[in-house]
Amino acid sequence: MGQKTALGTLLKAIGNSGQGKVVPGWGAVPIMTVIGLLLLVFLVILLQIYNQSLLLQGFSVDWNGN
Known part of the structure; x- marks a missing residue:
C-alpha cells in the first residue's frame, strides 16, 4: 500500500467533492x-x-476567388 501524504489527502478531498452530484430537473x-x-x-x-440558393449582393461563391 502507498504512503499517505498531506498533499495526497488534500488533492483527494478537492477532486471528489462534486462527484455523483446531479442538478435536479432540466438543468442546462x-x-x-x-x-x-x-x-x-x-x-x-x-x-x-x-x-448559391441564398444569393447575396456583391458576394460570389467560386473556387477562383473572383
Whole structure:
C-alpha cells in the first residue's frame, strides 16, 4: 500500500467533492437547446450560401476567388 501524504489527502478531498452530484430537473437543457438551434441555423445559412440558393449582393461563391 502507498504512503499517505498531506498533499495526497488534500488533492483527494478537492477532486471528489462534486462527484455523483446531479442538478435536479432540466438543468442546462434549455440553454443547450437554444445554442444547438442557433448553430443549426448558422450551418444551414452557410450551406445555402455555398449552394448559391441564398444569393447575396456583391458576394460570389467560386473556387477562383473572383
